[in-house]
Amino acid sequence: MTQFCSNCRSRASLGSVFCEQCGSKLPSVSSSSVKSYSLGRQQTQRRMDSPPQFYSSSQKHFSSRKPIFFGFIAVFLIVALSGALLLALIANDASYEHLGSTHDVFDRSSYQDMAEVEFIIDNNVGTVSIDFLENDSDELVIIELEVYGSSGSSLEDSNMFEVQELGNRTLFMFNSWNPYTSDNFNYDIIIYVSKLLHASFDVQVITGGIMFFSEGPNTIEEISLETTTGSINANFLNTYFPLENTVNKLKTVTGSIDTQFVNIVCEGDLYWNIDTVSGRIYTEIYQVDLPEGNVTYHLDLVAVTGEINYHFDFNNSARIGYYLDSKIVTGQTILSGFSTSIDIPYFSPNFDIATLNIVSIFETTTGSIRIVIG
Secondary structure (H helix, E strand, C coil): CEEECCCCCCEEECCCCECCCCCCECCCCCHHHEEEEECCCCCCCCCCCCCCCCCCHHHCCCCCCCCCCHHHHHHHHHHHHHHHHHHHHHHHHCCCEEEEEEEEEEECCCCCCCCEEEEEEEEEECCEEEEEECCCCCEEEEEEEEEEECCCCCHHHCCCCEEEEECCEEEEEEECCCCCCCCCEEEEEEEEEECCCEEEEEEEEEECCEEEEEEEEEEEEEEEEEECCCCEEEEEEEEEECCCCEEEEEEECCCCEEEEEECCEECCCEEEEEEECCCCEEEEEECCCCCCCCEEEEEEEEECCCCEEEEEECCCCCCEEEEEEEEECCCCEEEECCCCCCCCCEECCCCCCCCEEEEEEEEECCCCEEEEEC
16 A cells, blocks of 8 residues: 655655655554455446547647667667567457446435545556546546456456545545456456546557647646557646656557647646657647746657657747757758747746746657747
């Protein structure tokens, strides 16, 4: 069992007095106050009336650098692709059929103390979709699993979410690997979270895509989305990030990453690492709202062999500044929409006096970088 440091959000063993990462004192929690259980299997053919909707590029709302270690990336790519290929061979070797669905609901009447939720998901093959419920919904969390299995396998042998209640914080954990059965299963996971909850997400998929749609006002403490051979589509509209110096990650090896940021709000500096090896990156930023204090958004976009498309618009606000820098080996940087000719690296004229600064750093080896303003 684990608990969490309120200062740096690191995990700590239950019963620890001090955080091993930052040294802060941890709250006293006894094992008797922790509830752990597995979600029940309720086979049903019912799907949500309104499944999560995610924007495509044509449906969008508006039209500290790290080096690239090429040797490490090459080795990582070979290992990751080998693992994904092995899973694909296993999946193709088996005749998969739809075994059924599970549908679990956590409502307000039964979980009145639920205020913070964290999702830790490790899914080998299948998709993960995450969306948010409106504030007037009676449900706090809805989890649906579509389970597919090899011939002769049973829904009863498939994996479920494990739930751990730790005070007002609830952990939802899923690992598709099952060492106790030789049957193979694939899982499509759909999660709905109430906008009233503070939420954290750590999602890893080997073969399959990740879709994440956050339309606030809602609160995300931290997010990490990673897939090997799938793509990531993540949208953050009017989303609040309360923790200072939080590092959020969107990473894939062979897939592409589409992201949209609209009027992000945070208490302190916010960091985004958006990385792909052979895919492309498409990122849009539209910002009008301003934080109460001086804040910097840091975006580090890395596409080793793919292209990067970056579109930003600050509505000509004098209180929003920006910095652009790029590192390219054989590709080129294309600039569009700027009122005057600029050279990269570039500081906007108001950078030193702006309330909000957005620092964007781009890296690619053989791809191109396209930066569009307005």
